[in-house]
Amino acid sequence: MKDPVAAESVAPPGGGAVPGLLPRVLLAAVPVLSLGVLGAVPSLAIAWRRGARADWLAALVFTAVTVGWWFQIGLTPEETHGLRFGVDALLLSLSTVGAALHCLLVKRRAAESR
Template identity: 60%
Template sequence: MNQSVVLEKGAVPRREGVPRLPARMLLAAVPVLSLGVLGCVPALVLALYRGTRADWLAALLLTAVSVAWCFQIALTPVETTGGAFLLDLTLLALSTVGAAGHVLLARGAGKGRGE
């Protein structure tokens, strides 16, 4: 039996697809301009916009990377070499390039290309 579902007053249906390219480019600029400090913001905006499980998992992952990078900054000395430096560099790259790349390469659910 297929019964129609009545939306409650004020309920907003979930959006399909991804934001247009100019909006995604602005979102991708946030982690680059903030040098990774705000790396989780574009993924959170995309997760709030689309609301899919994959978007929320990506937002969770990038938030964890940003938090780990903040702890890495706070707990390591200024002049670091070796493994600590490599970890810092990896977290910085994931927080900036990874976050920007995620927003630019995000695709619509079940669709081909995002545009």
């Protein structure tokens, strides 16, 4: 006879579902409140929870954008104009607004909605 505690501990937490609205709103607030520094956290949390290939790809993209923004901040002078400013603004907006919107608008899988 199998131990019920051992069988339950093997199952993924939450059954792989996307969290409800309140946890997603709180998770989406992380990149906004950190001004993009923690922009990859929501997508990594969703990918860890669901484990789908598309979720891991989104987490990889937002991690790359966040790390790129960190390097851009470190290598760009304080007063920038033109292309450098545009790249900085694009990376900042993707790292904050993009990550928050992704967290809020991620859809449930067809099997989870039934």
